[in-house]
Amino acid sequence: MTMTIELEVRGxxxxxxxxxxxxxxxxxxxxxxxxxxxxxxxxxxETTLPRAAVAAAVAGEGYEVAD
Incomplete structure (x- = not known):
């Protein structure tokens, strides 16, 4: 199931x-x-991944994800 996930990202x-x-x-x-x-x-x-996995992918590139 596809979900839309929005993250606030710094950097x-x-x-x-x-x-x-x-x-x-x-x-x-x-x-x-x-x-x-x-x-x-x-x-x-727009992804099948949970929010935590998307946030981890972004953070893994060195960017700060807001809660």
């Missing part, structure tokens, strides 16, 4: 950040649709 500032976050999520769910809004500091993923 993203460029296209490299967008690629890193997107790839980290898609490594765990290749079918995920990922949108990154740098200005707002938001990551939105």
């Amino acid at each position: 993203m500032s460029c296209a490299h950040c967008v690629r890193a976050v997107t790839q980290a999520i898609r490594e765990r769910d290749p079918g995920a649709a990922v949108t990154v809004d740098l200005a707002a500091g938001k990551v939105r993923a």
Whole structure:
């Protein structure tokens, strides 16, 4: 079942950040649709992964995920 997960993420500032976050999520769910809004500091993923797994993927790239 696909869910929409939104995370507030600190530390993203460029296209490299967008690629890193997107790839980290898609490594765990290749079918995920990922949108990154740098200005707002938001990551939105339509995925089968639970929120904790998406947050862990983003944090694993060195970004801070707000609770």
